[in-house]
Amino acid sequence: MSRPSRITHLIAGQPWEGTAERTSEVFNPATGEVTGRLDLASADLVGEVVTGAKQAWADSWGNISLAKRTQVLFTFRELLNRDKEKIAALITAEHGKVLDDALGEVVRGLEVAEFACGIPSLLKGGYSENASTNIDVYSIRQSLGVVAVISPFNFPAMVPLWFVPVALACGNAVVIKPSEKDPSATIAVARLWTEAGLPDGVLSVVNGDKEAVDALLVHPDIKAVSFVGSTPIARYVYETGTAHGKRVQALGGAKNHMLVLPDADLDLAADAAINAGFGSAGERCMAISALIAVESIADELVAKITDRMGKLRTGDGTRGCDMGPLVTGVHRDKVASYVDAGAAAGADLVVDGRGAQVDADGDGFFLAPTLFDKVTTDMSIYTDEIFGPVLSVVRVASYDDGLELINANPYGNGTAIFTNDGGAARRFQNEVEVGMVGINVPVPVPVSYYSFGGWKNSLFGDTHAHGMEGVHFFTRGKVVTSRWLDPSHGGLNLGFPQND
Numbered sequence: 001m002s003r004p005s006r007i008t009h010l011i012a013g014q015p016w017e018g019t020a021e022r023t024s025e026v027f028n029p030a031t032g033e034v035t036g037r038l039d040l041a042s043a044d045l046v047g048e049v050v051t052g053a054k055q056a057w058a059d060s061w062g063n064i065s066l067a068k069r070t071q072v073l074f075t076f077r078e079l080l081n082r083d084k085e086k087i088a089a090l091i092t093a094e095h096g097k098v099l100d101d102a103l104g105e106v107v108r109g110l111e112v113a114e115f116a117c118g119i120p121s122l123l124k125g126g127y128s129e130n131a132s133t134n135i136d137v138y139s140i141r142q143s144l145g146v147v148a149v150i151s152p153f154n155f156p157a158m159v160p161l162w163f164v165p166v167a168l169a170c171g172n173a174v175v176i177k178p179s180e181k182d183p184s185a186t187i188a189v190a191r192l193w194t195e196a197g198l199p200d201g202v203l204s205v206v207n208g209d210k211e212a213v214d215a216l217l218v219h220p221d222i223k224a225v226s227f228v229g230s231t232p233i234a235r236y237v238y239e240t241g242t243a244h245g246k247r248v249q250a251l252g253g254a255k256n257h258m259l260v261l262p263d264a265d266l267d268l269a270a271d272a273a274i275n276a277g278f279g280s281a282g283e284r285c286m287a288i289s290a291l292i293a294v295e296s297i298a299d300e301l302v303a304k305i306t307d308r309m310g311k312l313r314t315g316d317g318t319r320g321c322d323m324g325p326l327v328t329g330v331h332r333d334k335v336a337s338y339v340d341a342g343a344a345a346g347a348d349l350v351v352d353g354r355g356a357q358v359d360a361d362g363d364g365f366f367l368a369p370t371l372f373d374k375v376t377t378d379m380s381i382y383t384d385e386i387f388g389p390v391l392s393v394v395r396v397a398s399y400d401d402g403l404e405l406i407n408a409n410p411y412g413n414g415t416a417i418f419t420n421d422g423g424a425a426r427r428f429q430n431e432v433e434v435g436m437v438g439i440n441v442p443v444p445v446p447v448s449y450y451s452f453g454g455w456k457n458s459l460f461g462d463t464h465a466h467g468m469e470g471v472h473f474f475t476r477g478k479v480v481t482s483r484w485l486d487p488s489h490g491g492l493n494l495g496f497p498q499n500d
């Protein structure tokens with residue numbers, strides 16, 4: 001067993017050289033080994049980084065031309081494309097997801113960098129000549145200053161990439177606080193910005209836990225916070241950040257339902273349920289965890305899913321398996337306790353992933369795909385976000401019952417309907433109270449030029465990630481009303497300005 005390597009902050013483009021008062025362990029989830037020891041930032045260090053970022057914004061990035069900003073963005077895009085396999089390997093080593101899936105995550109992040117390359121066009125304002133006699137009116141959007149990005153463990157590359165390229169493209173400085181469970185991919189991507197020519201200090205990565213997050217949430221020079229994580233922390237971040245005068249978008253947890261109608265293609269639906277239920281070991285905010293089957297096809301659908309589950313290989317993500325481990329031993333045990341609870345509550349445990357054979361060395365954090373049928377809505381496997389490879393089938397009598405169940409759920413991140421009836425699908429897209437909807441698509445993650453975000457307890461704040469909503473989140477609008485020297489100005493008039 002090799003010694004854990006030190007993982008530290010990236011400040012002004014350089015690894016931090018100080019000595020941390022506190023550290024935490026980073027694991028390889030496939031083997032259970034401790035591979036890294038992570039420096040955790042103190043509140044004082046976070047304060048120093050924010051001050052440096054503010055200076056870098058004021059000295060350089062906040063006023064740099066759009067032409068120069070886009071050169072950095074285009075170069076970054078090329079570098080990320082060059083290094084995508086290396087970044088994917090870092091994700092697999094610390095998160096555990098299989099390599100293909102890790103690469104997919106980097107590529108989806110890359111698409112946001114591509115979107116941000118179009119920033120000159122995205123920031124164009126309006127101009128009305130002669131809005132009133134000899135008066136022109138135009139709108140501009142300006143950067144905010146220093147913004148913070150606080151990310152979860154499950155997408156260490158993609159989630160920071162939802163925000164950072166757009167925030168930088170809009171002219172802000174950024175401080176990222178990645179998950180302490182798998183920070184290396186985030187740090188590796190951040191290094192590419194320096195290589196792309198981003199001035200020192202405009203982007204820094206501080207590692208840490210609650211202490212670092214709290215320091216960002218109360219710092220007067222942090223103007224906006226983009227947070228992604230579980231619902232209780234998202235709510236806390238939103239409430240604390242807004243109480244300290246910040247703009248906050250806090251994306252929270254999820255319980256995503258997939259409704260299968262009797263006329264659906266059941267083979268397509270069974271494949272989709274497997275892919276969306278067990279991809280990334282269910283550790284996706286867009287994972288399907290509740291499969292809502294109309295009773296008349298439920299037996300056939302469960303049989304098809306069970307049959308497919310028999311062919312899945314769970315193991316080390318570097319070995320071509322279908323599914324990897326869970327992120328930590330603590331999390332694996334929590335997911336296993338939900339399986340215990342589901343069985344004890346009387347759900348039908350069709351496939352039990354506890355203690356299954358896996359293709360890995362060492363003592364990794366595995367729990368193989370698990371399927372429950374005949375789950376009822378009072379069971380904890382239905383009510384809670386498990387965030388693991390546990391799929392629960394809930395049987396309903398009709399479309400209306402399925403819709404009612406989805407709309408009664410406190411979360412509203414993603415959902416999907418499987419049907420061959422265009423009218424039913426259209427009704428669903430209109431009636432369902434969820435932010436992202438798939439029609440015969442189980443994981444409807446929007447492309448980068450649309451915006452990502454849920455409803456209800458899946459998002460606190462008004463603005464979704466990337467797309468035009470991202471551009472608006474990271475800028476402030478200003479409208480200028482201008483008149484150039486005209487000797488025939490009207491003299492004094494204390495009335496409210498009217499247009500003539």
Ligand code: NAD
Nearest residue numbers: 151152153178179209210213229230233251252253254285
């Ligand atoms: P988490 O809430 O534990 O952690 C998220 C971030 O908050 C991390 O950076 C962490 O260090 C920090 N944090 C943790 N505890 C904190 C505390 N007490 N005070 C302040 N900060 C704290 O989430 P996670 O386990 O890393 O990620 C999984 C969760 O994220 C799931 O609930 C998942 O649904 C959600 N998620 C949501 C989306 C979305 O788009 N809605 C996307 C990805 C993940």
